[in-house]
Amino acid sequence: xxxxxxxxxxxxxxxxxxxxxxxxxxxxxxxxxxxxxxxxxxxxxxxxxxxxxxxxxxxxxxxxxxxxxxxxxxxxxxxxxxxxxxxxxxxxxxxxxxxxxxxxxxxxxxxxxxxxxxxxxxxxxxxxxxxxxxxxxxxxxxxxxxxxxxxxxxxxxxxxxxxxxxxxxxxxxxxxxxxxxxxxxxxxxxxxxxxxxxxxxxxxxxxxxxxxxxxxxxxxxxxxxxxxxxxxxxxxxxxxxxxxxxxxxxxxxxxxxxxxxxxxxxxxxxxxxxxxxxxxxxxxxxxxxxxxx
Numbered sequence: 001x002x003x004x005x006x007x008x009x010x011x012x013x014x015x016x017x018x019x020x021x022x023x024x025x026x027x028x029x030x031x032x033x034x035x036x037x038x039x040x041x042x043x044x045x046x047x048x049x050x051x052x053x054x055x056x057x058x059x060x061x062x063x064x065x066x067x068x069x070x071x072x073x074x075x076x077x078x079x080x081x082x083x084x085x086x087x088x089x090x091x092x093x094x095x096x097x098x099x100x101x102x103x104x105x106x107x108x109x110x111x112x113x114x115x116x117x118x119x120x121x122x123x124x125x126x127x128x129x130x131x132x133x134x135x136x137x138x139x140x141x142x143x144x145x146x147x148x149x150x151x152x153x154x155x156x157x158x159x160x161x162x163x164x165x166x167x168x169x170x171x172x173x174x175x176x177x178x179x180x181x182x183x184x185x186x187x188x189x190x191x192x193x194x195x196x197x198x199x200x201x202x203x204x205x206x207x208x209x210x211x212x213x214x215x216x217x218x219x220x221x222x223x224x225x226x227x228x229x230x231x232x233x234x235x236x237x238x239x240x241x242x243x244x245x246x247x248x249x250x251x252x253x254x255x256x257x258x259x260x261x262x263x264x265x266x267x268x269x270x271x272x273x274x275x276x277x278x279x280x281x282x283x284x285x286x287x288x289x290x291x292x293x
Contacts, residue, residue, distance in 0.1 A: 002058070004032040004085045004100060004164070007077025010049075011039035011067065013091035016207060017048050019127075023094035025056055029101040034089075035080045038063040039073045067228045071176040078167075078175065086167045093162070096203035103164035106197045114170075114194030117163030118203040125209035133159060133206070138198030139191050144256045145263040147191040152271070158183045160196060162204060169193045172255070177246065180239050189250035192264075237285055240278045244268055 006024060010017065024034055036049050036059065046063060053059040062080065064073070078086060085107055087100075096118075103116040120133040137160040139147040161183045173189050176182045251264045272279065 002033045005081030005083035006034045008089040009073035010091045012043045014044040027100045034059045037077045040067045087164045092207040099203045113197045115163045115196045118199040120159045139196040144192045185246045192254040
């Protein structure tokens with residue numbers, strides 16, 4: 001059994017796939033398995049994956065019969081994993097060679113940490129660094145309520161989801177759901193299980209380009225990304241409502257004390273009050289669209 005499992009969910013990712021794979025196989029820490037789940041790609045993704053799998057026995061390639069949606073494919077690569085530590089990899093992104101070595105060292109030496117990540121460089125399609133991502137991804141507070149609140153105060157780039165995570169703790173969460181911003185909800189839930197550590201080195205390179213999901217993300221684009229079999233994206237409009245509901249579910253099942261749960265649920269109520277204008281706007285938008293139909 002390897003020490004680390006890396007899961008790479010991919011759909012039509014041939015443009016930058018080789019860069020991502022080269023950065024993984026070149027890691028200084030080599031005791032890992034790479035699990036690729038191809039979401040029924042229609043480009044050259046499958047051939048590239050098979051080529052790399054033939055050259056490196058650490059790589060396992062799986063292809064879905066149909067596009068099951070991004071979130072389900074993210075869950076699938078974890079379900080196929082077997083190692084003590086797990087990491088998701090983005091097909092557009094790449095890692096510095098010492099990424100795994102550095103992150104694993106933190107988890108090995110600090111049992112209270114459930115996720116280890118690094119600083120992030122935001123790059124463009126040509127690999128040029130656009131800027132350094134300065135928001136803190138580390139959550140070293142001892143109380144779950146403080147980690148949870150701190151995470152939700154940050155912006156929505158959610159780079160921490162690509163950190164190295166303890167598989168046992170990850171398995172206790174609900175992973176990512178089929179709704180917009182589910183990665184934010186998932187990381188918030190994981191923060192209830194332990195601390196996050198951010199290594200102050202820029203070892204993760206996240207690519208932003210015109211074909212990326214996060215680039216000009218419309219409602220229709222979200223629907224295609226999360227639920228490709230559905231023809232309507234109306235449910236994605238109620239994003240704020242869905243997030244508050246999912247946060248409440250996360251809190252109710254988290255292994256924290258009753259006192260912590262009370263504090264956390266009060267925070268959800270405060271969030272609802274602070275975001276009441278957005279909540280009203282979302283309901284109004286749905287009603288307006290229903291009336292038009």
